[in-house]
Amino acid sequence: MAPSEETRSLSAPTKDGNVDSPVTDKVDSGAPATVSTQKNTSGPKKYPWRFWAVFVSLSVTGLLAALEGTVTSTALPTIAKDLEAGEQYIWFVNVYFLTSTAVLPLFGQVADIFGRKWLMISVVAMFALGSGISGGATTTAMLIGGRAVQGVGGGGINMLIDLIVCDLVPLRERGNFMGIIFGVFAIGTSLGPFIGGAIVQNTTWRWVFYLNLPIAGAALILLLLFLPESYEDKSSFSVKIKRVDFLGNAILIASVTSVLIALSTGGTRYGWGDWHVIVPLVIGLLGLVGFQVYETWATEPVVPMRLFSNRTSATALGLTFVHTMFTFWVVYFLPVYFQSVIAASPTRSGVLLLPTVTSLVPFGLISGLLLAKFGRYKPLHIAGFAIMTIGIGCFTTLDANSSLAVYVILQIVVGGGSGLILTTLLPAVQAPLPESDTALATATWAFIRSFGSIWGVSIPAAIFNTYASKYASRITDLSVRAQMSGGNAYAHASKDFINSFQGSLRDEVLSVFTDSLKVVWQVAIGIVGLAFLLSFLEKEIKLREELDTEYGLEKKEKSKSVDAVS
Structure with missing residues (x-):
């Protein structure tokens, strides 16, 4: 007898690495998604x-x-x-x-x-x-x-x-x-x-x-x-x-180290075209490709490819990368705006950034409550990325004349959208997978989240410095133009640097910072907007309401096999 929509459970991964599950099969076959709209009326568990x-x-x-x-x-x-x-x-x-x-x-x-x-x-x-x-x-x-x-x-x-x-x-x-x-x-x-x-x-x-x-x-x-x-x-x-999987871990750690060295030094210590950046970046990226190839035939892979074999988990992992990258994008470059455009001190810049951080918490809690109540993550992802796209679009209007109320409200909009997604990405990754993959899925999700944070700092920094060098041609003072060129703009984005100029020269420097930041936000619109579109690829899968794990509060001996529901 086939399992019903309400009682079926996930079986163990098959020998070829795919998940032999009615949920995954149905999700990937293009059949209508399993959507549970029934409210959780049993009340909160004690x-x-x-x-x-x-x-x-x-x-x-x-x-x-x-x-x-x-x-x-x-x-x-x-x-x-x-x-x-x-x-x-x-x-x-x-x-x-x-x-x-x-x-x-x-x-x-x-x-x-x-x-x-x-x-x-x-x-x-x-x-x-x-x-x-x-x-x-x-x-x-x-x-x-x-x-x-x-x-x-x-x-x-x-x-x-x-x-x-x-x-x-x-x-x-x-x-x-x-x-x-x-x-x-x-x-x-x-x-x-x-x-x-x-x-x-x-x-x-x-x-x-x-x-x-x-x-x-x-x-x-x-x-x-x-x-x-x-x-x-x-x-x-x-x-x-x-x-x-010692060999797989060694390949992955070496590759990630190589990529992070390139991203950490690119645009700061070295220019992005310097061999010190290009060589480790290429080696690292090739290593990541080699790691994926190796994992397809490893006996017990550290990152099994079955985690990416269904489109819901794969999409949710991609959304995790974009969400983390965007979060760091905002957290690192709003202070650049505060210090280089409105001439705030570093301490005041930290205070002005609080609306972003403080709005994440309540909306993250609300999102978690909604997930527990209705069991649906896809609408939260769609709504969150839509709100973030709108908010980041409004960031392009920020300049030296923007009021406190404007950039506080815009931060709440962006932070609120981000919060709606924050606590629901991992459940979406885990939804199509068996409980036996919880640790590997969580570790992979955490790795992608952490990896995204580095890109969220390096990519906007590269954009900012590139366009600042381009716009520096409008600065009439050649010595100041040199300071703003060659990848040095980010290092000079401070209150003291801005306040060292007066009159038209100050306006010229301000315009370079303002317009360079505008490009940073415009690129972010495209990235977050793409994530909004990708969120429609997720399938709504009924979230499990019971635990089936060997790692809970009660002692449970490791199972010799995993039996599928029949």
């Missing part, structure tokens, strides 16, 4: 106290990565000066991004093989170790090394929090709880610059890193006490370790 203890543990752990994302930025100039870092200071930030991105797929596979608890405890301990090394650094190399260790821990923390939430709640409710986690994360991110500034002004910059140690200590205690060790696989360590 979770035991241990669930909430784990949830609080995850929230405290999330504060580590949240604070680290912004607290260091305020102290960076002071750190670079004290350690005499010179041009190497950029690696204080870049190495963290690099290591936190490259290891994500590996952590997903290890979490599947060895379980979640001790891996989570290990990455928190690694983050604390990196913080201690960074805080005690006496040389630039020592700080870069500490930040690299921190990045491995920070990347693992972010991914594993999402994964453990998936282990604890059914697919339909995941957006709801991820919204709460993100709310805590956003609070930490918002407080980071102020905490970092206060530390630098009142004590040594080393406390920017030492501050993580008591938080990590509290997180470790909570995780040890409450995080369940429910997964039980009696295989020997040697059997388990052989399952790790």
Whole structure:
């Protein structure tokens, strides 16, 4: 007897890598999508106290990565000066991004093989170790090394929090709880610059890193006490370790490192046409292609191609890349507008950016609630990208005469649209896939999200510098024109630079910054508009309301096989 639309479940991946599932088959065959419009009338589920203890543990752990994302930025100039870092200071930030991105797929596979608890405890301990090394650094190399260790821990923390939430709640409710986690994360991110500034002004910059140690200590205690060790696989360590796709991970990490080195130095330390940028970029991209080829025949791939074999998961992963890229696009280039066009100080620029961050949280929570209530993600993605496209289109009107009310309202529009998408992308990726792929799907999603953040900084920077060099020809003062050319405009986008000019020369410089930013926003319209169109490719699949996992609150021995519903 064939499974009904309401009771069918997903089977395990078949030997050829495809998902042998009525859901996937129906989605990809072009048949009408399975849309559940029935409201969840059973009421909110009641979770035991241990669930909430784990949830609080995850929230405290999330504060580590949240604070680290912004607290260091305020102290960076002071750190670079004290350690005499010179041009190497950029690696204080870049190495963290690099290591936190490259290891994500590996952590997903290890979490599947060895379980979640001790891996989570290990990455928190690694983050604390990196913080201690960074805080005690006496040389630039020592700080870069500490930040690299921190990045491995920070990347693992972010991914594993999402994964453990998936282990604890059914697919339909995941957006709801991820919204709460993100709310805590956003609070930490918002407080980071102020905490970092206060530390630098009142004590040594080393406390920017030492501050993580008591938080990590509290997180470790909570995780040890409450995080369940429910997964039980009696295989020997040697059997388990052989399952790790070491060659695939090595190819991926090397390729990602090469790409991120190119993107981190392009348009800043080197021009985009310089061989220092082109060579690692080409090698990295070719490596990613080679990685995909290798994964098609690997015995237990770290990023199985079946994750991309249905158009809903593949589309949602693509939307994740664009959404993250666009988020960083806005977060990094609105401050450029505030400082270079309306001549705001760095501190005031951070305050003016708050509407973007603060609007993400409530709309992310609303989106999660709507997903849990109606079980539909596609309308939220369509609406979110539509709102973002309209909002970013309005950004092109911003100039030196724009009022405070205008850029606050526009940020709320863009942030609200982004928030509608934020907590519903991972459930959309997971909807067509079996629960057995939750860890690999979550790790791949986290990797693409992190990878997109680097492109979200480098691409608009390249556009901005390219067009600033082009428009610099309108500046009559040749020395100022030289400062704005050759990829140097981004480095001069500051209040002090603008206020060093008067009269018509100041107007000329302002026009270069304003028009270059306009092109940055115009390109963003095209990218986000494309994502809006892509969101129509998703199929609406009924979200599972029950958990079927070996990693939940209750101890459950690893299944020998996965039985399909018959």
